Amino acid sequence: MMGELILRNLLHRPMRTLIGAMGIAVEVALVILIVGLTNGLLTETAKRIEGIGADIMVQPPSASFLFAFGSAPMPIKIGDKLAELKYVKSVAPVLFQFNTSGVEVVYGIDSESFRAVSGGFVFLQGNDLEGPDDILVDDIAAKTKKIQPGQTYRIFDHDWHVAGIVEHGKGSRLFVPLATLQELVGARDKATIFFVKCTRPEHMDDVMENIRHILPGYTVRPLKDYLSLMTSTNIPGLEAFINSMILLAISIGLLVIFLTMYTTVIERTRDIGVLKSLGANHWFVIRALLAESAALCLLGVGAGVGLSYLVRAGFLWKFPTLTILITPEWILRATGIALAGAMLGASYPAWMASRKDAVEALSYD
Amino acid sequence: MGIAATITEPTEGLLFQGKKSVEPILRTENLWKLYRAGKVEVPALRGVNFEVLPGESVAVMGPSGCGKSSLLYVIGGLAQASRGKVLVDGNDLTELSDAARTKLRRHKIGFVFQRFNLLPTLTAKGNIAIAQFIHGDGFDPHRFDVVTQMLGLAGRLHHKPSELSGGEQQRVAIARAIINEPKILLADEPTGNLDSKNSEIVLQMLRQLNKDLGQTIVMITHNPEATTYFHRVVHMRDGIIVDGVPAD
Numbered sequence: 001m002m003g004e005l006i007l008r009n010l011l012h013r014p015m016r017t018l019i020g021a022m023g024i025a026v027e028v029a030l031v032i033l034i035v036g037l038t039n040g041l042l043t044e045t046a047k048r049i050e051g052i053g054a055d056i057m058v059q060p061p062s063a064s065f066l067f068a069f070g071s072a073p074m075p076i077k078i079g080d081k082l083a084e085l086k087y088v089k090s091v092a093p094v095l096f097q098f099n100t101s102g103v104e105v106v107y108g109i110d111s112e113s114f115r116a117v118s119g120g121f122v123f124l125q126g127n128d129l130e131g132p133d134d135i136l137v138d139d140i141a142a143k144t145k146k147i148q149p150g151q152t153y154r155i156f157d158h159d160w161h162v163a164g165i166v167e168h169g170k171g172s173r174l175f176v177p178l179a180t181l182q183e184l185v186g187a188r189d190k191a192t193i194f195f196v197k198c199t200r201p202e203h204m205d206d207v208m209e210n211i212r213h214i215l216p217g218y219t220v221r222p223l224k225d226y227l228s229l230m231t232s233t234n235i236p237g238l239e240a241f242i243n244s245m246i247l248l249a250i251s252i253g254l255l256v257i258f259l260t261m262y263t264t265v266i267e268r269t270r271d272i273g274v275l276k277s278l279g280a281n282h283w284f285v286i287r288a289l290l291a292e293s294a295a296l297c298l299l300g301v302g303a304g305v306g307l308s309y310l311v312r313a314g315f316l317w318k319f320p321t322l323t324i325l326i327t328p329e330w331i332l333r334a335t336g337i338a339l340a341g342a343m344l345g346a347s348y349p350a351w352m353a354s355r356k357d358a359v360e361a362l363s364y365d
Numbered sequence: 366m367g368i369a370a371t372i373t374e375p376t377e378g379l380l381f382q383g384k385k386s387v388e389p390i391l392r393t394e395n396l397w398k399l400y401r402a403g404k405v406e407v408p409a410l411r412g413v414n415f416e417v418l419p420g421e422s423v424a425v426m427g428p429s430g431c432g433k434s435s436l437l438y439v440i441g442g443l444a445q446a447s448r449g450k451v452l453v454d455g456n457d458l459t460e461l462s463d464a465a466r467t468k469l470r471r472h473k474i475g476f477v478f479q480r481f482n483l484l485p486t487l488t489a490k491g492n493i494a495i496a497q498f499i500h501g502d503g504f505d506p507h508r509f510d511v512v513t514q515m516l517g518l519a520g521r522l523h524h525k526p527s528e529l530s531g532g533e534q535q536r537v538a539i540a541r542a543i544i545n546e547p548k549i550l551l552a553d554e555p556t557g558n559l560d561s562k563n564s565e566i567v568l569q570m571l572r573q574l575n576k577d578l579g580q581t582i583v584m585i586t587h588n589p590e591a592t593t594y595f596h597r598v599v600h601m602r603d604g605i606i607v608d609g610v611p612a613d
Contacts, residue, residue, distance in 0.1 A: 001498035004487070004491060005484075005486070005491070008486035008487055008491070009486050011486070270482065271484050271485075274482045274483075276467070277478075277482075278471070278496050278499045278500075279467055279470045279472070279499050280467075280499045281464060281467045281468070282464075284499065358438075358443045358444075359438050359444050362478065362482065
């Protein structure tokens with residue numbers, strides 16, 4: 001009976017129900033998309049770094065694991081010292097340069113050493129870096145930027161010749177010769193990071209120990225741990241930003257439900273009087289209104305999840321390099337967040353309804 | 366008061382007739398109801414003494430503002446008395462908490478209002494069934510069928526109030542009021558919004574409920590003709606009962 005009452009009440013004012021549900025949908029979609037975009041970018045970046053295939057990464061002391069924040073403070077000769085260590089198969093120095101126009105990190109690589117560490121690129125079109133102004137572009141960036149081999153591509157105020165299109169997943173989306181990038185950014189003989197490949201994976205701990213011995217204070221990490229580092233909690237301010245956005249989303253849902261239920265209670269003042277005349281107690285009235293809010297909220301959650309997938313599809317169509325990770329875990333969390341907000345928003349109108357004087361309510365016009 | 370049993374073996378006459386020793390099912394003693402209007406207390410009831418026996422039907426008449434509705438709301442437990450006593454089936458409402466009065470109302474009182482007061486979102490069936498739901502015993506299909514057939518609602522149950530005539534709506538309201546077999550049915554000008562034909566139908570149904578089921582009824586009315594359907598008429602003026610004579 002309670003279910004029928006709630007359903008009929010929701011259907012009685014379809015426009016109000018629709019607006020209420022859309023408010024919740026926006027809340028849910030905001031939560032899912034903000035978290036999805038953040039986690040998607042972090043996870044995708046981490047997977048690309050892991051895809052390089054190295055075993056160890058070496059960075060200067062106190063370096064951030066966020067490569068976009070890196071500079072080039074390490075002499076490239078460190079690479080020679082690393083290569084001499086026992087169980088080290090190959091070492092690839094890489095210079096990172098953040099391209100503000102494309103919001104991406106460009107890798108300056110030495111083709112030979114990078115190939116030795118990563119196993120080489122899979123070429124979809126064109127060939128490897130040969131000239132000083134050559135650039136390699138991965139397939140996703142090529143599709144997004146509509147780049148073909150032989151074209152000229154301009155970044156860092158420099159015209160590059162597109163030498164080849166490679167399969168994505170080897171760290172960056174754009175690769176240029178190390179020496180040219182060093183010249184361009186004024187970091188001659190410097191590298192941001194060294195990727196180290198061991199002769200066998202089981203020697204990784206020994207190699208890391210040896211590196212720490214010859215380069216005390218340097219940051220030495222196994223690449224397999226990189227994915228676990230790339231979380232919002234490890235990035236300064238990001239967790240706070242996400243929480244702020246979630247709070248903002250909750251506020252939207254809370255206000256929408258509050259307003260919807262407040263007007264509902266005023267409109268149904270006489271009905272509340274009737275229920276009380278039939279012997280309904282405070283809890284019955286509260287329960288009926290909270291259950292109606294929950295039902296409205298769940299409608300909104302369904303619409304919100306659908307909206308999230310729709311927005312994601314739109315974004316990926318427009319920006320193929322983006323990754324928006326929608327997970328069941330965060331759909332559940334967003335549902336919980338929306339429900340909690342809805343209950344909070346409905347609690348005052350429900351309390352107000354339960355306290356209504358039956359006689360006054362019955363004479364309400 | 367099992368309804369099926371009552372229908373197969375109709376009650377002969379009225380329970381209260383010739384049984385003056387029977388305890389009243391409803392009694393008020395020096396009942397006062399004061400309303401606040403700013404800093405002034407306005408008395409709606411000024412020491413009402415009133416009794417209703419089980420199975421009795423009583424019409425309460427009087428000019429507007431004489432306290433009829435206040436009396437109905439106080440004896441129905443919807444409003445709290447300011448002074449005096451209200452005994453419903455032996456329970457003094459003035460000593461009960463709001464929750465206890467609500468519980469008593471749920472189990473012993475049925476209300477019928479002038480404006481029908483049906484829930485607009487529910488069908489006729491839903492409006493009757495919700496009373497059973499609130500009562501807590503769940504939906505009783507047998508009781509439901511008996512009541513709706515008795516009130517001639519069988520073909521109108523799936524219609525919403527907006528699709529029913531005034532007379533049909535009031536019959537739904539009566540069905541809702543009696544579905545849980547309350548001890549007392551309180552009706553606040555139930556024919557006030559009806560034309561004469563529907564008024565007569567509703568009054569006949571109330572009389573039938575009283576006659577066949579022994580339903581105790583207290584009805585407020587402005588309609589002098591309506592009083593002929595009741596055993597006793599009580600007149601009120603300025604918050605007090607001025608007489609109480611058996612009707613013809």
